Amino acid sequence: MSAMSNTNWDRRNVLRAAMGLAAAGGLAACGGNTGRSGGGSGDALVQYFHAYGEAGTEQAIKKYAKAYKDANVTTQWITGSNFEQKLFAALLTKNAPDVFEFHPQIQLIKSGQVADLTDLIDPVKDDFNQADIKSHTVDGKIYGIRMIDDPQFFFYRPSMFEKAKVEVPTTLEELLEVADKLTTSKVKGAYLGSDLTPVQHNLIWSAGADTLTADNKPAFNTDAVADGLKQLRSLFTSGNLLLGAPTEWWDPSAFTQGLTAIQWCGMWAMPAMQQALGDDIGIFPFPKVGSAGKESVYNGGWSMFVNAKSKNVEAAKAYVKWLWIDQKEYQEDWATSYGFHIPPRTSLAETATKLKTGLPAEGVKLFNEFGHFDNIGWTQAMIASFNDVMANSVRKNGDPKKQLDTCQAKVDTELKKLFG
Incomplete structure (x- = not known):
């Protein structure tokens, strides 16, 4: 996710979206000025973005939109901690955005909310990271255009490691030992987010498991994942973790x-x-969990979708094609000028000078070696039920295996709704 934002939003917290759909009617009035009166040539289009934290991002998106001559494009820049609630609420109203950023999620496709963009992407499909194409594809059709890839990993202070005489950990067990040695009266060993959910996908992958199998069955309920949850619990109670x-x-x-x-x-x-x-x-990547595990990097990111229920679907598609397929200069600017992201277009990723050396180049290397992308079938509701596993077995002292069993039952129910 590209948000060093002033929003507390991230894709793992988006259980509120699942709940927000039901209660959405009450939020419908938010962001009342949609700019639909528009005075430019052609159609008036509205696009929704969450408030990125990097300085200059809002101005950049508005600059690109202004450069488009075939429609009058207004940007709603959604601040606060509940972008997904506001988005899902707005999608149920006549003031719904024509174009919006989000993450590939199959329920948006099954409910007919997002337009098929295969015809836009097909001519340049080979120039996209193929994992990005796969994560947006259902039944051979591509929904959504990836704008940025956002690898996530652990950052550390080499000077503090040197002082504490510790090496970079490659196993979760080593991470716990290192955090203990790095903790002083002023500095905590590690920070994994206030509720530790940011690392929940990595815990699964690093334990050699996955969210779902290739044929959409739960794949996360393993002994190795349960052991990893126990280790995170001991980190949580160790006093070596930055909380608050x-x-x-x-x-x-x-x-x-x-x-x-x-x-x-x-x-x-x-x-x-x-x-x-x-x-x-x-x-360094999230370290491996157990003997069968492998280090992992989470590849977040944001994609552009066209609202299939918009009155201006064709105009919205034309704009999205213009900006996110044709305007490579803007695409590179968006990916590298306000914070470092990897362009999903291979040709841009290969030429982006800012990512060629030093720390960003190291980030690209970890992304290529250990990166995991979203599974389009792993929905908001499933993310929410795994958030509960983290709450109950890491922050409280619940039995990890029982928590995983409960989660699996919920995920099974969701999968049956989606896939029968």
Whole structure:
């Protein structure tokens, strides 16, 4: 996710979206000025973005929109901690956006909410990261155009590691030991977000499991995942974890202010970190969990969708094609000028000079070696039920295996709704 945002929003917290759909009617009036009166040539279109935290992002998106001559495009820049609630609420009203950013999720396709964009993407399909194409494809059709790929990993302070005489951990067990040695009266060993949910997908992957199998069955309920949850529980109770940080995990402040020696965060935060700390920054993937595991990097990111229920579907598709397929200069600007993200277009990723050397290049390398992408079938409701596993077995002292069993039953129910 590209948000060093002033929103507390991230895709793992989006259980509110699932709940918000039901209660959405009450939120329908939010963002009342849709700009639909528009005075430009052609159609009036409205696009929704969450408030990215990197300076200059809002101005950039508005600049691109203004450069488009075939429609009058207004941007709703949604601040606050509940972008997904506002988005889902707005989609149920006559003031729904024509174009919006979100993540690939199959319920949006099954409910007919997002338009098929295969015809736009097909001519350039080979120039996209193929994992991005796969994560937006259902029954051979592509829904949504990826704008940015956002790898997430652990950032650490080499100077603090040197002082504590510790090495970069490659197993979760080692991470716990390292966090203990790094903790002082002023600095905590590690920060994994206020509720630890930012690392829940990585815990599954690093334990050699997955969210779902290729044929959409639950794949996360394993002994290795249960063991990993126990280890996270012992980290949570150790006193070596930063809890109650001033900002959420997607913002680098806790790290740059020296409150923690290690922080889970995204590549987007690198420029702000480098400005504050110079070269005293390293990165490493989520370490492996158990003997059969493998290190993992979470590839978040944002995609552009066309509202299939818009009155201006064709105009919206034309705009999305113009900006996110044709305007490579804007695509590179968006990915590298306001924070570091990897362009999903292979040709851009290969030429983006800012990602060629130093820490960003290391981030790209980890992304290519250990990256995991979203599974389009892993929905809001499923994410929410795994959030409960984290709450009950890591932050409270519930039995991890029982929590995983409960989660599996809920996920099964959701899968039956979606796939029969």
